Amino acid sequence: MKYVLAFLGIISFQLSNAQGLLPNGYDTSKRVHDLQLEGSAFIGSTGIRNEIMDRFIFGGEITESMKDRSLSSKATSYRMGAGTHVELTYRNEQAALFGNDKWGYLIKAGADYLGAIRTNKSIFGMLLKGNASYLGESISLNGTQFNFIGFQKIGFGLIHKKTHANIGLNYYNISDFAQGKISSGYLTNAPNADSISLATKGNFQYSNASFFTKGFGFGMDGALYLQINEEGHSPAILQLKVSNLGFACVSQKVQHADLDIDLHFKGFNFQELLSDQSALRDKDLLLDTIGVQTSTKTSYVMLPALIEIGKIVDQMNSKRLQAFYGVRFYPTLANLPLIYGGAEYRIGKHLHLGAHASYGGFTQFSGGMYLHYEGSKFNAGIGSENIVGMIYQKGFGQSVQCKLNLRL
Amino acid sequence: MMSTMFKYLLCLSMVLSLIACHKKKTSWSSNWELPLVLDTLTLDKYINDSTLAVDASNYLEVNLTRTLLDIGIEDLVTLKDTTISQSFNIAASNFTVAPGTSITNQIEEHQINVEDLELKRIQIAKGKIHLKVYNPIETDVIFTIKLPGVKKNNVDFEQQFIAPMGTNAVPGQIETELDISDYTIDLTGAQGSSFNRIQSQMIVVTSPTGPSVTIQNSDVFKVDASFKAIKINYARGYFGQQILSDTLIERIDLFRKITGGTITTPNASVQLEVINGCKVNAQIKLTQIKSENAQGTQVNLSGGAMNQNVPINPAVGAWNNYTPSTQAIEFNSTNSNLNAYLENLGDAHTFGYLFQLNPWGNTSGGWDEIFQTSRIQLKLKAQLPLVVGVDGLQIRDTFDFSFQNKLESSHIEKGTLLIDFTNGFPYSAGFQLEFLNASDQNLFSIVSVGGIESGLAGFYNSTYGIFTQNSHVELTLTESQAQQLGEVHKIVVKGMFNSPNPANNQNQAFPIPEKAFLSMKAKAKITYQTKM
Numbered sequence: 002m003k004y005v006l007a008f009l010g011i012i013s014f015q016l017s018n019a020q021g022l023l024p025n026g027y028d029t030s031k032r033v034h035d036l037q038l039e040g041s042a043f044i045g046s047t048g049i050r051n052e053i054m055d056r057f058i059f060g061g062e063i064t065e066s067m068k069d070r071s072l073s074s075k076a077t078s079y080r081m082g083a084g085t086h087v088e089l090t091y092r093n094e095q096a097a098l099f100g101n102d103k104w105g106y107l108i109k110a111g112a113d114y115l116g117a118i119r120t121n122k123s124i125f126g127m128l129l130k131g132n133a134s135y136l137g138e139s140i141s142l143n144g145t146q147f148n149f150i151g152f153q154k155i156g157f158g159l160i161h162k163k164t165h166a167n168i169g170l171n172y173y174n175i176s177d178f179a180q181g182k183i184s185s186g187y188l189t190n191a192p193n194a195d196s197i198s199l200a201t202k203g204n205f206q207y208s209n210a211s212f213f214t215k216g217f218g219f220g221m222d223g224a225l226y227l228q229i230n231e232e233g234h235s236p237a238i239l240q241l242k243v244s245n246l247g248f249a250c251v252s253q254k255v256q257h258a259d260l261d262i263d264l265h266f267k268g269f270n271f272q273e274l275l276s277d278q279s280a281l282r283d284k285d286l287l288l289d290t291i292g293v294q295t296s297t298k299t300s301y302v303m304l305p306a307l308i309e310i311g312k313i314v315d316q317m318n319s320k321r322l323q324a325f326y327g328v329r330f331y332p333t334l335a336n337l338p339l340i341y342g343g344a345e346y347r348i349g350k351h352l353h354l355g356a357h358a359s360y361g362g363f364t365q366f367s368g369g370m371y372l373h374y375e376g377s378k379f380n381a382g383i384g385s386e387n388i389v390g391m392i393y394q395k396g397f398g399q400s401v402q403c404k405l406n407l408r409l
Numbered sequence: 410m411m412s413t414m415f416k417y418l419l420c421l422s423m424v425l426s427l428i429a430c431h432k433k434k435t436s437w438s439s440n441w442e443l444p445l446v447l448d449t450l451t452l453d454k455y456i457n458d459s460t461l462a463v464d465a466s467n468y469l470e471v472n473l474t475r476t477l478l479d480i481g482i483e484d485l486v487t488l489k490d491t492t493i494s495q496s497f498n499i500a501a502s503n504f505t506v507a508p509g510t511s512i513t514n515q516i517e518e519h520q521i522n523v524e525d526l527e528l529k530r531i532q533i534a535k536g537k538i539h540l541k542v543y544n545p546i547e548t549d550v551i552f553t554i555k556l557p558g559v560k561k562n563n564v565d566f567e568q569q570f571i572a573p574m575g576t577n578a579v580p581g582q583i584e585t586e587l588d589i590s591d592y593t594i595d596l597t598g599a600q601g602s603s604f605n606r607i608q609s610q611m612i613v614v615t616s617p618t619g620p621s622v623t624i625q626n627s628d629v630f631k632v633d634a635s636f637k638a639i640k641i642n643y644a645r646g647y648f649g650q651q652i653l654s655d656t657l658i659e660r661i662d663l664f665r666k667i668t669g670g671t672i673t674t675p676n677a678s679v680q681l682e683v684i685n686g687c688k689v690n691a692q693i694k695l696t697q698i699k700s701e702n703a704q705g706t707q708v709n710l711s712g713g714a715m716n717q718n719v720p721i722n723p724a725v726g727a728w729n730n731y732t733p734s735t736q737a738i739e740f741n742s743t744n745s746n747l748n749a750y751l752e753n754l755g756d757a758h759t760f761g762y763l764f765q766l767n768p769w770g771n772t773s774g775g776w777d778e779i780f781q782t783s784r785i786q787l788k789l790k791a792q793l794p795l796v797v798g799v800d801g802l803q804i805r806d807t808f809d810f811s812f813q814n815k816l817e818s819s820h821i822e823k824g825t826l827l828i829d830f831t832n833g834f835p836y837s838a839g840f841q842l843e844f845l846n847a848s849d850q851n852l853f854s855i856v857s858v859g860g861i862e863s864g865l866a867g868f869y870n871s872t873y874g875i876f877t878q879n880s881h882v883e884l885t886l887t888e889s890q891a892q893q894l895g896e897v898h899k900i901v902v903k904g905m906f907n908s909p910n911p912a913n914n915q916n917q918a919f920p921i922p923e924k925a926f927l928s929m930k931a932k933a934k935i936t937y938q939t940k941m
Contacts, residue, residue, distance in 0.1 A: 060433030068437070131439030131937065194442035194932050268447030268931065 034409035035092040043386065044083040045363030045398035048074040048122060052394040053129075054081070068129045070395060072122060079125050082336055082363030084115040094162050105160040107167060109222070113245070114177065115305045116149040117363065119335030132190045132197075142186035142201050146335045150305055151177030152249070156222065168223040171247070173304065175216035178251045180302070181205035183260070196267045203260045206300050210253035220247020220304045235320060240313045240327070246306040252299040262292040303333045314345045314355075316375065321347045325357070337361040341386075343369070351375050359386065364398040371402070380406045436940045438822060445826070446931040452921070461795065467874070468920040469795040477657055477681075477760050478787035482779045485651065485687070485766070486526060486644040488636065493519040495611045496631040504624045508548070509617035513630065516557060516610040518598050525649040527604040529775055532593045534642035539635040541584035544572035545628035548619035550581075553612035554632050558595035566592065571616070577628050589636075596646070604646055604775065609634060642781035643728065647771040648689055654763040656697065663804075665703050665756035670802030670906070673918045674751045678741035679791040683721050686733040686783035690772060691721040693787070694763045695738065700755030708753040712745035714738045718768070728780040762787060798918030799836060802906040807899050810844075814894040817940070821891050824935040826884040830861045831928045833870070833877045835919035836908050837863040842884060843901040844893070852897060853890050858883045861927070865919065866911045875922040 044054050050071045056063045088111030098104040123140040153176060158169020186201025208215040223246075227239040273279045280286045288295055311327015326342035343357020353373040360366050364387070371384025382404045390396035452469060455461040462472035497513040506512065521528075544550040549571050556566040568587065575581030598606030613630045615622070683693050694717065698710035722734040742748045764785070767777070814820040839860035844852045859882045867878025886894075908916050 056435045056437075060435050063435065063437035129437055129439060131441040133440035133442050133934070136442065190442075191444075194444060194934075195930070196444055266444060268444040270446070270448040271450070274446065 033093065033095040035090075035094075036407045036409060037090045037092070037404065038088075038406075039090075039402070039404040040085075040087040041400070041402040042083075042085040043363075043398070043400040044081070045367075045387070045400070046079070046081040047363070047365055047397065048072075048076040048079040049081055049125065049397070050074075050394070051390050051396050051399055054083075054399070055394070058083070063129065065130075068126070072126050072130075074122070076365075077122050078119070079122055080117070080119050080335055080337070080363050082115070082117040082334065084113065086113050087111055092160060094160055094165075098159065103162055105162050107158045107160055107169060108156070109158070109169065109171075110153075110155045112151075112153045113305070114149075114151040115331070115334065116147070117331070117334040117336055118147045120145045127188075132194075136190045136194055137192035139187050139189040142183045142188060142203075145183040145186075145203075146181070148180045148305070148334050149177060150175065150180075150249075150302075152218070152304070154220075154245075158222065164226055166223075166225045169221060171220050171222060171245070173218035173220060173245075173247070173249055174214050175208075175218060175249050175251050176213050177208075178215055178249075178255070178300070178302070179205075179207035181207075186262075196265060198266070199262050199264045201260055201262050205258045205260070206251075206255055208251055208253055208255045208300075212253065215253040215255075216249055216251035216300075218247055218249030218304055220245050220249075220306070222246075235318055236315070237312050238315050240309070240311060242307075242309045242329075244307040245304045246308075247304045249302050249304055250299060251302060254297060255300045257296045257298055257300070258288075259294045259296075260292065261294075264291050305331050305333050307331055311341070314353075325355075330362075336363050341369075345373075353382075355384070357386075367398060367400075369400065378408045380404075434817075434940045436938060438936055438938050441935045441937055442932060443935070444930075444932045446828075446929055449926050449928040451926045456923075462792075463923045464794065466920075467923045469923055469925070471791050471793050471795050473789070473791040475659065475789045476786055477659075477789055478653075478655070478762065478764070478785070480653065480785050481783060482641060482644060482687075482781065484653075485648055485779060486523070486528070486531070486641055488531070488639040488641060489522055490635065490637050490639075491521050492633055492635040493607060493609055494631065494633050495609050496629050497611065497613065498629045499624055499626055502625045502627075505621055506615055506624060507621050508615055508619050510615045512550075512613040512615065512624075514610070514612045516599065516608055518606050518608050521596065521605050521607055523605055525651075526646060527649075527771075527775055528596050528644055528646040529604050530593065530595055530597075530643070530645040531641050532643035533589055533591065534640040534781070535590045536588075536639035537586050537637045538566075538589045539584065539586045539633075539637060540568060540570075541582065541633045541635075542570050542572050543629070543631040544575050544581040545577045545630065546615070546622050546624055547574045547576065548622045549574055549616035550630070551614045551616065552630075552632060553610075553614075554634065555610040555612070556634070557599075557608040557610060558597075559589070559592050559607070560595070561589075561592045574619070577625065580629075580631075586637075593643075643779070645776065645778045647773070647775045648766050648777050648779070650768065650770070651766045652763065653765075654696075654761075656759060656761040659758045659760065661756050661758070663756075664754050666804045666806045667703055667754050667756075668803045668805045668903075671800050672752055672754060672802060673798040673800075674748060674793075675796060675918060676742070677747055677751055677791075677793050678739060679747065679789065679793075680740070681738040682786075682788045682790055683719070683736040683738070684733050684784065684786040684788070685721045685736075686724050686731065686780070687785060688723045688725070688731070688773075688776075688778040688783075689766055690723055690769060691764065691766050691785070692718045692768045693721060693736075693765075694718050695761070696763055697759055697761035698750075699759040700750050700753045701757045701759070702753050702755045706753060708746070708750050708755070710740060710745060710747065710750050713740040715745070720768075723773075723777075724783065728778075731780060731783070733784075760789075794920060796918045796920045798908045798916055799906045800908070800916040804904045804906065806902050808902070810897050810900045812894050812897065814891060816892060819937070819939045819941070821886075821894065822936040822938045823888045823891050824886045824933055826886075826931060826933055828882045828884075828929060828931040830880040830882065830930075831877050831926075832861050832867075832880060833864040833873060833875045833925040834921060834927060835863055835865045835925075836906050837861060837866070838904050838906050840882065840884070841903040841905075843903065844890075844897045845899040845901060846896050847898045849899070852893050855884050855886065855890070858885070863907075863909055863911070864925065866909075873924045873926070875924050 052067050053071050090109040092107045094105035098106050127135050152173045154171040154173045156169045156171030158167050160167045183203035189198040222244045225241040229237045280290045309329035314323045314325050324344050328338050328340050330338035339359055339362035341357050341359035345353050345355040347353050355371045358368045367387040369386035370388050373382035384402050385391050386400035387398045390399040460473050461469050464470045495517050542552045552570045554568050559566040570583050572583050573581035597603050611632050695715055701707045721736050724731045724733045726732050740747045840857040842855045846852050862878045862880045864876045864878050867876050870877040910917050
């Protein structure tokens with residue numbers, strides 16, 4: 002067991018050069034003792050190139066030329082997301098749960114870390130280059146938003162043996178939490194740096210508790226498979242899948258900051274610099290003076306649910322070439338719905354090769370590939386949803402996914 | 410077999426590929442330009458606050474008043490907590506008295522403790538009297554306590570008690586505390602010619618409704634009257650030959666920061682003014698006036714009226730219209746070494762004085778008076794043109810400093826402080842910053858590029874009606890210096906001031922215009938390395 006946990010840990014923390022989801026195949030064979038381990042990691046961006054995102058993830062210096070290349074993007078709204086996911090699931094479709102022969106069960110454990118930022122090119126540019134490049138400009142802060150959450154979950158669910166539809170309830174431990182949003186605001190740098198004006202409204206929350214558990218939550222996972230029969234064509238399998246749909250209560254040292262700032266700063270006066278009673282010597286007074294109200298209270302937040310609907314590959318279909326397509330999105334994060342479509346080709350008896358294209362999510366256009374081995378007792382897959390980004394440093398995003406399945 | 414091996418190889422390759430990733434810190438440099446300071450220094454707040462004034466030509470002059478000594482009635486006349494007791498017992502024993510019998514009606518005189526003072530009349534501003542009576546016989550007794558000469562609204566103080574019956578061993582007691590604020594006390598005694606005397610009268614009558622009782626000669630009827638926390642707002646009498654002496658040190662913090670250079674102060678003069686609001690003769694002797702500068706150089710003021718007894722006349726008039734007497738003692742460059750004293754730029758000034766009341770004894774026949782508002786004050790006054798020349802005057806100030814600037818985390822790579830000045834003072838200045846470590850060793854110094862030029866070197870500014878000059882000063886922190894910022898514990902700011910004549914660049918004394926100002930606009934250009 003400890004080796005399994007160690008492996009999970011390694012994947013969740015080190016697999017940051019990967020993420021994404023292999024298209025789920027639909028397998029109608031009965032799973033008696035089925036153990037599935039899946040892991041993924043992804044980063045995606047609309048304007049920030051991989052060479053910079055790689056530095057954020059793996060470290061290294063971000064050079065001026067890297068900044069300039071990312072800032073040369075025509076996109077003005079910059080979205081960026083990153084996440085890691087690891088999940089171990091045990092399925093038993095032989096057992097008769099509660100004496101009912103129609104239902105099997107599943108037990109799962111997993112961990113997810115997800116972060117998303119929505120901002121604009123000027124803010125991103127100012128963070129990387131400083132305000133010296135933005136003197137005389139007024140930068141909009143409207144709609145800037147970020148979310149970050151880390152959680153671990155354990156869950157139990159039911160499997161409908163005939164359709165393989167499943168539904169489960171999970172308990173979540175919230176280990177990391179931060180979010181913020183600026184509803185409106187402008188930051189203006191005077192042309193000769195004589196003044197800085199900041200007018201903004203928004204709020205931030207984060208938990209700075211030192212212990213691992215910062216809150217808890219309850220949510221559900223589920224999948225529903227519909228077979229659509231069309232005359233003259235093979236039946237198509239439509240999947241509706243929901244993950245982490247629920248709520249969390251983050252109660253440990255959650256710092257709230259409500260911003261209502263209207264500041265025009267031209268410089269401190271001598272009284273402010275030298276007086277012992279100056280607001281500069283009292284952080285709370287300073288925040289209050291500039292319009293930041295701070296408090297510590299519990300936050301109730303939605304978990305970062307993932308909703309996906311689409312046609313999936315039927316593993317029992319004898320056709321070598323099958324199409325898949327669909328849409329998925331995180332409704333609580335700063336992203337667009339990801340629309341994807343592709344095809345899978347079976348090479349020989351066990352090997353499947355897939356390719357797809359997508360638009361949305363945390364990036365714009367991307368193309369992906371995967372390779373999937375399907376055996377009688379064992380299957381495994383590895384792939385990427387952004388194959389260009391995997392090999393091209395000037396791309397916008399990267400993704401790696403892997404899945405391991407044992408039928409005991 | 411093959412499939413099992415394939416499984417293990419796949420897992421191993423995944424784990425190895427993940428472990429191989431080693432996270433370095435993400436870093437990038439960014440350039441920031443930020444406003445830091447925007448302010449204008451003027452001498453406005455010192456004008457008309459007993460420091461500076463404006464002369465007829467719209468130049469500043471020193472009009473300085475500092476009070477060195479300020480005493481009043483509370484310092485000269487104090488009445489300590491005093492208890493007066495009056496008691497009575499009959500001469501014979503076994504004396505039976507009927508109800509309603511008057512046992513005693515006596516007036517006594519008591520001495521109050523005011524040391525060498527001879528007080529004839531005082532008025533109580535605030536205070537209380539605590540009364541306690543003792544009844545040694547087995548019937549209730551009516552005590553009437555009067556204080557003849559202790560009056561309010563021209564009525565003598567009088568208080569009556571019914572003391573419960575008691576015994577010789579355990580007298581019946583009753584006590585109370587009364588406010589005697591605003592009472593006047595005649596301290597001349599029953600004859601009206603004495604001093605420090607207060608009278609009391611005790612009248613004792615047995616209860617008209619009680620039983621007849623037998624009194625022994627050992628039965629003592631007694632009243633205690635205690636004066637507590639008495640504050641006086643008027644006193645008349647002879648206040649003795651009290652001597653008040655002290656040595657005061659006045660500090661001028663700014664001058665402590667002067668480390669070199671000279672100033673010139675032509676036509677200086679200062680006055681010490683003694684104001685006597687009491688109707689009492691006095692004299693004062695200035696025993697010491699000493700200036701000590703930051704380098705320890707001392708200059709004693711000599712000449713003038715130093716170490717001489719200066720008589721001070723009493724105030725004249727009544728309590729509601731008295732006029733204090735004023736005695737001025739002047740020091741100037743003619744009668745003393747005042748110029749040398751001022752040019753020493755002392756940050757510590759020591760004033761010693763000896764003040765004596767009634768140096769010639771009781772010449773008023775006991776008619777000295779001190780009123781509630783009477784003050785005896787010693788004031789330092791200076792009224793002179795603010796014409797000061799400086800020649801290489803160095804001012805040094807030290808500020809504590811703490812800044813984490815570690816290369817392994819986010820830090821400032823380098824920076825420049827850019828300051829624009831507009832100067833309306835007739836002085837020029839240059840700056841140097843020294844950065845000291847915990848052992849006060851100089852890690853590095855930054856000398857300003859450019860300096861503040863004298864306002865006289867500029868142009869006439871019609872907005873303010875003075876000459877002003879714009880200057881630009883830069884202080885640059887190099888990369889190697891920035892790397893040492895984390896070790897800096899103190900920053901020493903050194904300024905060197907001159908008062909050059911634009912015509913010949915020779916330093917000389919200039920008057921300072923009323924509207925003189927120094928405006929400062931500072932901003933920072935910083936290259937910041939973020940590491941995360």
